[in-house]
Amino acid sequence: MAFKRYIPVESISELTINRLSVYLRCLQQLEHEDTSTISSQELADRFHLNSAQIRKDLAYFGEFGIRGVGYNVTQLREHLVNILGLHEERRGLVVGAGNLGTALSHYSGFNTGGFRIVAILDSDPHKIGKRVPGGLVVESVSDLTKIVKERKVHIAVITVPSGSAQKVYDELVEAGVQAVLNFAPAQLKGHTEVKLKNVDLKINLELLSFFLTHASRLASIT
Numbered sequence: 001m002a003f004k005r006y007i008p009v010e011s012i013s014e015l016t017i018n019r020l021s022v023y024l025r026c027l028q029q030l031e032h033e034d035t036s037t038i039s040s041q042e043l044a045d046r047f048h049l050n051s052a053q054i055r056k057d058l059a060y061f062g063e064f065g066i067r068g069v070g071y072n073v074t075q076l077r078e079h080l081v082n083i084l085g086l087h088e089e090r091r092g093l094v095v096g097a098g099n100l101g102t103a104l105s106h107y108s109g110f111n112t113g114g115f116r117i118v119a120i121l122d123s124d125p126h127k128i129g130k131r132v133p134g135g136l137v138v139e140s141v142s143d144l145t146k147i148v149k150e151r152k153v154h155i156a157v158i159t160v161p162s163g164s165a166q167k168v169y170d171e172l173v174e175a176g177v178q179a180v181l182n183f184a185p186a187q188l189k190g191h192t193e194v195k196l197k198n199v200d201l202k203i204n205l206e207l208l209s210f211f212l213t214h215a216s217r218l219a220s221i222t
Contacts, residue, residue: 016057020080022047023054027077039070086114091152095168096159097122097130097138100183104157106134118151123164141168148175155179162186169196 026047030038044051058064058076061083065071081087092110094101097120105120120132121141131137139147147153156177160168165184172180172194179195182188190196 012060016060017084019053019057020084022049023057024077024080024084027073027080030073031077035073037070037072040065042070081114088114090115090154091118092155092157093117093119093121093147093151093153094157094159095121095141095144095172096184097124097127097132098159101157101159102132104159104183105132105136115155117157118153119147121147141171144171145175148172148177153177155181158182158184160184 023043026043026049030046038046040051040054043049043054061079064076064079092115094105094117097105101120101122105117107117110117117134117136119139120136121139121144122128123141127138128140129137148156154177156172156179158165158168158172158180162185165182165186166188169180169182169188170191173191177194180197182196182198183201185200185202188196188198
């Protein structure tokens with residue numbers, strides 16, 4: 001289903017895209033419940049969102065819904081799938097066959113979201129050749145470039161120790177990967193031609209720790 005984008009894609013913030021993913025999950029749940037139409041206010045009330053923000057975010061991409069009626073749940077879900085590029089299969093690989101990498105390599109949510117993990121790589125000779133849950137066999141990171149090209153990999157997930165992360169990232173870029181999700185606790189030197197997203201679990205835990213530490217003061221301010 002086509003949509004009309006009203007503003008340049010580079011003007012759309014990452015936070016807006018994150019919210020689109022949230023809206024998509026809400027619509028999928030509503031569709032599962034056989035809800036056919038819903039207004040922005042009903043959507044906001046049901047899922048603790050902001051109705052004005054919903055309308056603003058969607059307006060970046062076109063005109064959706066009918067005034068006084070609301071949004072067609074299935075049609076809006078299909079629009080968001082297209083906007084997020086989930087109508088195409090995105091092939092990915094994981095570098096790092098530790099606990100996190102192994103878990104991500106067979107995470108079922110990827111398959112239902114348009115993503116498919118086609119390889120898991122490691123440099124440890126004791127891990128190479130072993131089958132992980134989900135059916136993939138750990139392959140050597142030395143074959144990274146060959147695997148990226150032959151299996152048409154678009155996205156890579158880095159779960160290696162911080163000391164190895166930059167080298168792995170540079171090799172992924174050189175191999176032609178277009179986007180990287182980095183779970184290593186390291187600030188990587190980016191490449192402008194590749195989209196890099198860092199996910200530092202420790203930073204998020206420290207954020208929660210801050211709010212727990214200052215909970216009483218923050219409550220008094222609000």
